[in-house]
Amino acid sequence: MDTEVPWATFVPSAMLLAATPGANQSLAFRNGLRHGLSSAACASLGRFTAFALMVVAVAAGLGAVLAASEPAFAIINVVRRGLPGLDGGAEHPDRRAEAH
Known part of the structure; x- marks a missing residue:
């Protein structure tokens, strides 16, 4: 390789x-x-x-590690969800205003 x-x-x-x-x-x-x-x-x-x-x-090589290790992928996913701004913007003030 x-x-x-x-x-x-x-x-x-x-x-x-x-x-x-x-x-x-x-x-x-x-x-x-x-x-x-x-x-x-x-x-x-x-x-x-x-x-x-x-x-x-x-x-x-993070991609190879995540592809080979389901626990590593799950940990990264949990950490990502806990960081502000990485949740798809569900709590963004503009989106809350648009919903009402």
Whole structure:
């Protein structure tokens, strides 16, 4: 198995892919319109940071560990559900207002 990663090609390609229009970019655009440039920039920085952490996790082999270990997957899932903002936004103030 070839484990060499061409980082000079992979990282810029991954960042370009992360910046392509989609739900994340729509969120930044919405934040910019509603709250100004600093809010949009802050949201973008957070998304790119999360994306970088995912790239590092994949490079470290976390996917293989989770595929091989059901308990590890369950632990990650429980931790993820306990972190604010990762529950699908059910408690987001805008969504509560829309429900009423």
